[in-house]
Structure formats: C-alpha cells, structure tokens
Amino acid sequence: MCGIVGYVGQADRAGRDYVALDVVLEGLRRLEYRGYDSAGVALVHDSGVHWRKKAGKVAALEAEIAARPLPEAVVGIGHTRWATHGGPTDANAHPHVVAGGKLAVVHNGIIENFAELKADLMAKGFSFLSETDTEVAASVLADQLASAGDLTEAMRRTCMLLDGAFTLLAVHADFPERIVAARRNSPLVIGVGEDEYFLGSDVSGFIDYTKDAVEMDNDQIVTITPSGYQIIDFSGGVAEGKPFRVEWDAAAAEKGGFDSFMEKEIHDQPAAVRDTLMGRLDENGKLTLDELRIDESILRSIDKIIVIACGTAAYSGQVARYAIEHWCRIPTEVELAHEFRYRDPIVNEKTLVVAVSQSGETMDTLMAVRHAREQGAKVIAICNTHGATIPRESDAIIYTHAGPEIAVASTKAFLAQITASYLLGLYLAQLRGNMFADEVNRVLDELRAIPEKIAEVLAHEDQIKDLGTAMGETTSVLFLGRHVGYPVALEGALKLKEIAYIHAEGFAAGELKHGPIALVEEGQPVFIIVPSPRGRDSLHAKVVSNIQEVRARGAVTIVIAEEGDTAVEAYANHVIRIPQSPTLMQPLLATVPLQIFAAQVAKSKGYDVDQPRNLAKSVTVE
Numbered sequence: 170m171c172g173i174v175g176y177v178g179q180a181d182r183a184g185r186d187y188v189a190l191d192v193v194l195e196g197l198r199r200l201e202y203r204g205y206d207s208a209g210v211a212l213v214h215d216s217g218v219h220w221r222k223k224a225g226k227v228a229a230l231e232a233e234i235a236a237r238p239l240p241e242a243v244v245g246i247g248h249t250r251w252a253t254h255g256g257p258t259d260a261n262a263h264p265h266v267v268a269g270g271k272l273a274v275v276h277n278g279i280i281e282n283f284a285e286l287k288a289d290l291m292a293k294g295f296s297f298l299s300e301t302d303t304e305v306a307a308s309v310l311a312d313q314l315a316s317a318g319d320l321t322e323a324m325r326r327t328c329m330l331l332d333g334a335f336t337l338l339a340v341h342a343d344f345p346e347r348i349v350a351a352r353r354n355s356p357l358v359i360g361v362g363e364d365e366y367f368l369g370s371d372v373s374g375f376i377d378y379t380k381d382a383v384e385m386d387n388d389q390i391v392t393i394t395p396s397g398y399q400i401i402d403f404s405g406g407v408a409e410g411k412p413f414r415v416e417w418d419a420a421a422a423e424k425g426g427f428d429s430f431m432e433k434e435i436h437d438q439p440a441a442v443r444d445t446l447m448g449r450l451d452e453n454g455k456l457t458l459d460e461l462r463i464d465e466s467i468l469r470s471i472d473k474i475i476v477i478a479c480g481t482a483a484y485s486g487q488v489a490r491y492a493i494e495h496w497c498r499i500p501t502e503v504e505l506a507h508e509f510r511y512r513d514p515i516v517n518e519k520t521l522v523v524a525v526s527q528s529g530e531t532m533d534t535l536m537a538v539r540h541a542r543e544q545g546a547k548v549i550a551i552c553n554t555h556g557a558t559i560p561r562e563s564d565a566i567i568y569t570h571a572g573p574e575i576a577v578a579s580t581k582a583f584l585a586q587i588t589a590s591y592l593l594g595l596y597l598a599q600l601r602g603n604m605f606a607d608e609v610n611r612v613l614d615e616l617r618a619i620p621e622k623i624a625e626v627l628a629h630e631d632q633i634k635d636l637g638t639a640m641g642e643t644t645s646v647l648f649l650g651r652h653v654g655y656p657v658a659l660e661g662a663l664k665l666k667e668i669a670y671i672h673a674e675g676f677a678a679g680e681l682k683h684g685p686i687a688l689v690e691e692g693q694p695v696f697i698i699v700p701s702p703r704g705r706d707s708l709h710a711k712v713v714s715n716i717q718e719v720r721a722r723g724a725v726t727i728v729i730a731e732e733g734d735t736a737v738e739a740y741a742n743h744v745i746r747i748p749q750s751p752t753l754m755q756p757l758l759a760t761v762p763l764q765i766f767a768a769q770v771a772k773s774k775g776y777d778v779d780q781p782r783n784l785a786k787s788v789t790v791e
C-alpha cells in the first residue's frame with residue numbers, strides 16, 4: 170500500500186535525456202497499483218525544495234504540474250497513496266513538507282504512536298496541516314535534525330521514536346544531493362545506475378532505468394547520493410545490502426496491446442505456469458526445489474502443514490490442501506493470516522507453515538510468519554516477488570515465476586501459486602516416501618500439459634466475454650463447486666466483487682441445501698464448476714444434481730465443464746468448455762473463464778479494471 174520512489178542523479182547528465190521529475194513520475198505510474206488516492210512529488214533545486222501534490226491518480230498530479238511547472242532538478246521523491254490516516258484529500262497527500270518548506274517526507278505504512286508524538290510536538294509549538302501520521306513523522310524528523318545536525322543521523326534517531334510500520338523517504342534543502350530513507354516492516358529496494366541511484370517500493374519503480382537492485386533488511390537506513398549508497402542499521406552500525414539483478418524488463422510491466430493489465434495477465438497464464446515449473450528436475454530426473462533450504466530430516470518429521478495467506482493467495486492454499494493431503498498424507502490446514510495468530514494456534518517444531526503471497530509484503534501474512542517462527546515452526550514462502558520481506562524472513566522460498574502482476578485483481582499469481590504448492594506437495598511426497606518417482610513424474614507431466622490447455626481456454630474467450638457483456642446489469646451472482654472446485658468458486662466470486670462491484674458468493678455445492686439455496690429465485694445467475702466425470706467418488710454426479718436443484722428453482726445456470734461431458738447439457742443455460750484434465754489439475758483451467766468473465770463485466774460497466782475502488786495491490790497494513 171502506497172508506492173514510493175526516489176531518484177538522485179548528476180547535475181552533468183551526459184547521455185541522459187531525463188531529469189528527476191521524469192524518473193519520479195514514471196516510477197509513480199508504475200507503482201500506482203499500490204494505491205491511487207493521491208499522488209505527489211518533491212524536487213530539490215538550488216532554490217530549495219519544490220513540491221506538488223494532488224488527490225486522485227497520478228494523471229491528476231501530472232495535470233497539476235502542467236498547470237504549475239516545477240524547476241528542473243536531479244534529486245526527487247514521489248508518492249502514490251492508499252489512504253489510512255485522513256481522507257484522500259490534497260492536504261493529506263504526500264509529500265508532507267515541514268521546517269518552513271525545507272524538509273519533504275513521503276511514507277508508506279502506519280505510525281502507531283503518532284497521536285502521542287503529535288501531542289509532544291504540539292507542546293513544543295509544532296502545528297499541523299493534515300490529519301496524517303506522516304506529517305507527524307516529518308515533524309519528528311525536523312525536530313531531531315535540529316539537534317543531530319545531519320539528515321541521516323536525524324532519520325536514525327527518528328526511527329528509534331516511531332512504533333509501527335514505515336518506509337520513509339526524506340529530502341532537505343540543506344542536504345541537496347541526498348535522499349535518506351528508512352524501512353521497518355515496509356518494502357524498499359535500491360536501484361543502482363551509472364552515477365545515479367533509485368529507491369522504490371519495488372523494482373518496478375525504477376525498472377525503466379536499471380535492472381541492478383539491492384535488497385535491504387528491516388530496520389535499516391540508506392542514504393543515496395550521486396556517488397553511491399550507504400546503509401546503516403537503526404543502531405548506527407554499517408550494514409550491507411544484498412545485490413540482485415531483476416529478471417524481467419520494463420516490457421513485462423506494460424499492457425502489451427491489451428486494454429488493461431488484468432486482461433494481459435490473464436493471457437500471461439500459460440507462461441506463468443510453464444515458468445514456475447521450469448528447472449525443477451535434477452540431472453537424475455528427480456524433483457528438486459533449489460530455494461528449499463530446510464534440512465530434509467526436519468521435513469520428514471513434520472506432522473502438520475498450515476498454509477497461511479490472504480485473499481486469492483489463501484484460495485490457492487485451499488486448492489493445494491486437497492493435493493498435499495492426497496499426495497503426502499500430512500494433515501493440512503489453511504488459515505487466513507490475519508486470523509492465525511489471534512486464535513493461539515497449535516504450532517511447534519513439527520509444523521510446517523507455508524506462507525503464500527504474490528507481493529511478499531502483505532502485513533497480515535508477514536505477522537503470521539513471525540508468529541509461526543516464534544513458536545518453532547519452519548516456514549516456506551511461496552512468493553512472486555524477489556527479495557520481498559516474507560521470503561526474506563522465511564526458512565525457505567519457492568519463487569513463482571509469473572512475472573510482475575500489476576492489476577489489483579490477482580490472476581496469474583493464483584495459477585502460479587497453485588503450481589508452486591503442487592511442486593511442494595510432490596517434493597514432500599517423494600521425500601517422505603509417499604509417492605514413487607514414476608508417480609511424481611506422471612503428475613509433473615499432467616502439470617506440464619496445463620499451459621497448452623490454458624491457451625485453449627483463452628482461444629475461446631469470446632464466448633465468455635459475450636456472456637460478461639450480456640450480464641452487465643446483474644446485481645448478484647452465485648458460484649458453486651465441490652472439492653477443488655470450491656476454492657475456485659470462492660475465487661470467481663472474489664474477482665467479480667472486487668472489480669465489477671457485484672454482490673457475489675462462492676459456496677461449496679453440497680452446502681447449498683443447508684441454507685443458501687433460499688437465495689435462488691427466477692433469473693438468479695449461478696456458475697457451477699463441474700468436476701471431471703472420470704474422477705473419483707461420484708463427485709461429478711453430485712454436482713450435476715446440484716445444477717438440477719438450482720435450475721429447478723429458476724436459476725440461470727452457467728456450467729463450466731470438461732469437453733465431452735454431455736451429462737450437464739440438459740440442465741445448463743450456458744456451457745463453458747474446458748479441456749479434459751485430472752480433478753486436481755482442474756482449478757488451473759476452470760478459474761480462467763471466471764477471470765475473463767469478471768474482467769468483461771467490469772469493462773462493460775466502464776469501471777477501471779486494474780484499479781478498483783478502495784483497494785490496493787499490496788496490503789502492507791494490518
């Protein structure tokens with residue numbers, strides 16, 4: 170939540186045709202998915218600090234700058250906001266400028282003790298223009314600077330006084346060639362160019378300019394100048410960052426000819442699954458997970474798995490539970506991360522916690538990871554963002570290789586998370602002797618066939634889009650599924666809620682008769698995900714009965730079923746076909762039409778598909 174960007178270049182910019190404002194605005198456009206309630210920039214010029222800020226999206230800020238231009242500068246910071254303290258107004262927009270216009274600060278996170286700090290500052294004669302916790306942090310910094318005399322040291326002293334989560338960036342007219350930035354429980358990455366340095370909430374903040382980046386640890390401060398960067402920890406000791414090279418380029422974060430990032434990311438899914446599967450077999454054809462650094466003996470001894478995650482990532486965990494329990498015979502629970510630690514969960518050295526997060530920065534999931542590790546559990550992160558906080562704080566990592574996911578509604582990350590969780594399940598089953606190598610390889614072959622099958626679903630997207638356009642006026646949609654189809658139903662409902670603002674509910678199809686069927690009346694649209702007729706335990710027949718039950722009560726049934734499954738036709742108003750696949754593989758296919766449907770409904774209603782109201786991509790507050 171909130172996107173932050175910083176840039177320090179050289180006054181002599183031979184060979185470069187951009188200035189700080191270009192870099193900062195480009196970074197904000199790329200980070201806008203993190204929050205879009207307001208945007209602002211501050212530049213350091215010989216004549217002092219100059220800033221503009223505006224409620225609304227980055228485009229509103231650009232219009233403001235066009236109307237009231239800023240001077241050319243080589244040092245700048247910027248911010249795109251997801252409001253926490255104070256509404257989305259111009260006054261609450263960042264940067265917050267204090268010290269008579271000399272000091273500008275942008276912030277991501279929440280300062281929990283801001284009220285107390287504000288009272289102290291007011292007693293000292295400070296006054297405030299906004300309702301934000303950020304302005305309080307800026308004033309604390311100004312206050313500390315008066316005694317410290319140095320911006321970096323003042324930031325260090327300020328951090329010691331702040332409770333909560335924060336990334337703070339500060340520029341000051343008296344220190345014109347530097348940006349000082351601090352992080353605690355909030356993301357910040359350094360970008361390294363040639364005689365120029367960058368800061369970003371993530372690498373997309375500077376991907377247009379460099380692919381060389383440096384990870385920072387928690388509770389560290391970095392000072393960037395045109396000649397380099399220096400990191401210290403909050404106690405003042407010199408620290409080292411961890412350099413890495415970004416694997417994707419700016420084109421991966423473009424719409425690539427689609428109207429929205431979400432549509433592009435839906436179409437990225439064959440590659441997301443394929444790339445997540447790549448390079449996982451050793452020279453003997455045995456499944457290996459390179460980033461898994463937990464002793465094998467520990468993994469053999471675990472007696473419980475708990476998947477912790479939020480939103481779509483949690484639904485991927487619900488899908489994975491069926492596979493992991495089936496393959497490994499280890500009891501597996503899935504828990505929303507924000508509920509996990511508050512229920513005093515039974516976690517010990519024999520518990521394996523799997524933290525699933527696209528961003529790797531979700532605060533609820535991070536706090537659950539910390540809680541689990543404090544109880545002695547080992548934690549494996551399944552994450553799409555290199556060097557993010559959750560993988561850094563976990564015992565092992567399985568990276569999903571979905572590429573950058575920009576749309577707030579998660580699509581390709583979901584499929585990649587299921588793929589990575591399945592790899593983990595197969596790895597554990599192999600390690601613990603629950604599956605022979607040939608059985609593991611058979612499932613891997615099924616997984617390898619998925620990208621092509623997703624492409625087949627995408628090839629028929631027009632049918633789903635027509636349905637989406639026709640159903641634009643619908644006010645309520647139900648989604649039903651059983652077994653792995655149940656979390657798919659939940660995910661389909663979430664997509665429709667978050668981008669089309671339509672009331673939608675996902676149900677386990679068997680639960681319908683215990684209450685929810687009372688909702689069904691003439692014309693009620695109901696999506697039903699039908700398992701393979703070749704599957705086990707008469708699951709297929711049960712779901713076909715559920716279709717009949719809602720149809721008999723007037724529902725309009727939209728059935729997602731395998732090619733060749735003729736049993737559903739008599740009861741379906743619409744049939745959406747997906748390629749045949751084993752039941753456990755079906756979520757990787759059946760989810761895709763639901764994503765296309767939600768995107769099309771949102772589009773046909775004229776909504777912003779990528780940036781739905783009230784939401785942000787990366788939820789870094791609890």
Ligand code: M6R
Nearest residue numbers: 480481482526527528531578579
């Ligand atoms: O970055 P994470 O995977 O940890 O994010 C978790 C949820 O916030 C996220 O999946 C959210 O539910 C999406 N907007 C759903 O589309």
